[in-house]
Amino acid sequence: MKQQILILGAGFAGMWAALSAARLTDLHGRHDIEITVLAPRPELRIRPRFYEAGVENFAAPLLPLFAATGVKFITGVASEIDSASQQVWYHNEQDQLAAVRYDRLVLATGSQMAPALPGAQQYAFDVDQMESAARLEQHLAALAERPESVARNTVIVCGGGFTGIELATELPARLRAILGDSAAIRVIIVDRSPVAGGRYSEQLRGVIEQASAELGVEWMLNAEIKAIDESGLTLKNGEHIASSTVVLTVGVQASPLTRQIAAERDPQGRLHVDGQLRVIGQNAVYATGDVAFASTDDQGNHALMTCQHAIMLGRFVGYNVAADLLGVEPLPYSQVNYVTCLDLGAWGAVYTEGWDQVVKSTREEAKKIKVAITNELIYPPQAEREAAFAAADPLAPFV
Template identity: 60%
Template sequence: MRKQIVIVGAGFAGMWAALSAARLADKHQQAIDITVIAPQPELRVRPRFYEKDVQTLVAPLQPLFDVTGVKFLPGTVEQILPGCKQISWKEASGETHQCRYDRLILASGSQINRGSVAGAAEYAFDLDRLESAVRLEQHLKSLSDQAESEARNTVVVCGGGFTGIEMALELPGRLREILGHDAKTRVVVVERGAEPGGRWSKALREVIGEASAELGVEWLVNAEVESVNASGVTLKDGRTLASQTVIWTVGVQANGLTTQIDAPRDRQGRLHVTTELQVVGHPEIYATGDVAYAATDDKGNHALMTCQHAILLGKFAGNNAAASLLDIAPLPYRQEMYVTCLDLGAWGAVYTEGWDQQVKLTREEAKKLKMSIVSELIYPPKAEKAVAFEIADPLAPFV
């Protein structure tokens, strides 16, 4: 019976896991069935969901899967049964199927958790999924149809992480386009830390502060959200912010499928993995992307929930899952180089290198690099087998 690798998810990690596994099987001329299960055969470019025209930020995957011999099944995995090496998945029609595996690669991603704050799930927008990002964009466009008011003109971004910053600094320009250059708009970031970008290097914090000041983005630091309603936000210290547009960017958690595997998880629900990306205690299951708590080096650093790490994690997971079926030595995952490239709206961008975030480029120079990364580097390769397999090699050059 042919060996089966099943991959849950078609995001950055899932897509590259499939291509990497197919590459190794092809290289050794071994027949392994590689199947990806996801709602649709497309890569949704989530790191760009703060931009406008968000519905265009997808890339088709079916042609790429066809030329590389990867099978795609449209559906959603609902249950993992490690004891019998099976999963259960459901089609959009509601029909349920079972599928066996010899190796399972969990690449099901992450999602925003808003359950701890009253009203956040009902009244706050987010950039978590394409559908929700589209709803936010439609809402922003509709503001011009509303009577002018403080609430209409004010956007509150909850959370000052990278997603919150990119969204917040994009908004002044976007609001001017929608409401007119004379509109008295206000963008406020609610951050529980003591200063903007407080978890990062001093040099990066200074750039974020400079860009925010120049664009007029306000920061409320040492602040936490108590509740959200149709009128705006109430903070834990009693202050209120009138707003028709509250955007939630905090509380990211690994997909809930991780709880179905009896293995250690970190506080974000990510599964602890070995250097080969096997789930601890489950050598036949590989975790990758946002569901993997994986060491990037021997210095105590771990992969973050970013496409930068998901891409390479996917390549190593796919390679190693196939290698284990081909009796080939696996490749230990390593990603010692860490960079950030943060879009700062009309101000430009900032590019840093290293875990200590040394600022290397700012403003237009960094913006050009940012656009190159998000519009070229992170997109799928051409639907050509040789090209795809060359890039899918875990040891091929990558940032």
């Protein structure tokens, strides 16, 4: 019987884990190890683009790529990981419960919003998953049919992190296209920080402030959200902002499947992993992408919940899980370079390098970099064996 590497999730981390594991087994000429990806659908959803209009287009098919590289795919949603018997229970396409066994498991089920705010489930929107981003898009389009009002014209973005900023700076143009140039549009970012972009470098903050001011995006700072209802948002200080569209970008947590692994987790639910990306305390379970709390270097930095990290974590975990079964030396995960490229809507973008976020380019120049990253670099490789294996090499240049 073949040995099984089972990868849960077909996001950036899961897809690259599969290709990288397939590459290493191929390099060693071994055909007794099977690599299987289990996920709800055989496509890579490009989450970093979900704040843009046209969200239903941001997915790339994976079956041709998996066929070219010898990776098996199972359509399903995993519900239970049984570490003792080394099998995973999942619901298949017919919603029947089925089981698949593994010799090594790679958890790559990503992250999702888990809002705890009163009224959030019922009244708030988000751009976290394709379905919820599509719901927001439909809602925005339907605003045009409503009578003019302050609430109709006001969009509140809760959270001034990267996702909140990218969405908010994109919205003035999107809203004008829907509501017309004469509508008194307001886009407000609500954040508990005392300064706009408070968690970023001073240089980056300066750019964010300038772009926000030029686009007319307002920041409501030192603001703690109390509740959301159909009339808008209420702050803990009692202030109420009328809005038909409150969008949450805060409260992202690692996939709930992480709770089924007996191991330490960080406050976002990510599993602590060692240098090989094996879950600490587990022999047969690895974690990667948004579910892994992994050290990136010897300077005390850790991987963030970003696609930039998920791609490299995927390439390394695939190598290491295959090396484990092949009995060859693992490759410790290391990702020293860190860049950010933040879309700032019609203003352009900003590109920084290093953990201290030194601004390297802005406006149109940075926008070209952003487009190259989100429209090309992060998409799957060609469905061609040699090209895919070359790209899956953890030591191949990335950023």
